[in-house]
Amino acid sequence: MLRGALHRHPDGAGYARGEDTRARIVAAALKLFGERGFEAASTRDIAAAAGVNAPALRYYFDNKEGVYLACAEHIASHVWEYMSQVVADAEQVLAENESHDALIDAFCAIQGRVVDFMFKSQDSLEWQLFIAHGQGGQGPAAGFHIINNRLNEPISSVTTAIVGRLLGRAASDDETRIRSMALSGQLAVFQMMRRTALTSLNWDKVDAERLELIKRVVIDHTRAVLHAMIIGRSPT
Incomplete structure (x- = not known):
């Protein structure tokens, strides 16, 4: 409740x-x-x-349960405060029917903002553990829905809309959704498997220079995939 x-x-x-x-x-x-x-x-x-x-x-x-739901609300409200402007900017790009390049820039800006939060926020690791338990079906389902409805859905709706526009498909199309999720999933290794990632890289931490490297590689991958979508898009 x-x-x-x-x-x-x-x-x-x-x-x-x-x-x-x-x-x-x-x-x-x-x-x-x-x-x-x-x-x-x-x-x-x-x-x-x-x-x-x-x-x-x-x-x-x-x-x-009341404490748990308050924790979920705390995470959703604080992360959304961090993300809301870049999401609003992307929504404006969509609404104004801007160019493919502008759409790609908007998608990449969201990814960059997520990466910044993951490594710059002092709370992110703790919150990611909380979210991971919810993803695994632990805890009251209402906690998962708070985070999903107030944070995940608003972000994924705009990224999926961008992918759909570039693909020439509806945002509700399954392929559109899967492609959008796959692009966003690049960040999961640094979010949910951070220790494994750092060990593989022989890094003890992510400093400012390493953070910029992660962002550049992720965004380069994303740009390449999004440009490929335009080339292979469904005919209108």
């Missing part, structure tokens, strides 16, 4: 204190849910990690 994920505000001067407490609980829960999964992370452990007692957790979130 979503009720537990809603804010409960103390009255008057206690508001700021209450928001701080709530934020600490969410931060602690994100870490523990990411490390242990929904079932293994107890409300007692979450409360202890946040420096509050169990009744405080229940006051703000009702139960563990």
Whole structure:
């Protein structure tokens, strides 16, 4: 149920204190849910990690599911804040029927923004673990749907529309969707298999120079594939 994920505000001067407490609980829960999964992370452990007692957790979130849904909302809102402008720019390119090159630039700009978030955000690794559990079917399904509906769908709808425009196919066409997902999937190795990727590259970390290399290679691949789509597009 979503009720537990809603804010409960103390009255008057206690508001700021209450928001701080709530934020600490969410931060602690994100870490523990990411490390242990929904079932293994107890409300007692979450409360202890946040420096509050169990009744405080229940006051703000009702139960563990309420905390979990608040974590999903936190991720969705913060990542969308980071991504929203580049997605809006791509939507404008589509709406104005701009050139193929402009469409490709818009798709690549979204990918570049995702890569930046993955490696520049201090929270990204923790959040990726949380999301990975949801992708594996762990935790309340409502948490997956919050992230999918508020974050994944708005991004994928615009990238799929771009691919469809370049292919000469409908955005709803299965091939269009698969091609769009395949292009976005290039990032998965650095997102969900980061340790494997770094080990294969003999890197101990991703510094600014290495980040730019990752972005350049991914975007070069994407441009090549998108240009090939134009050449092989369905006749109109």
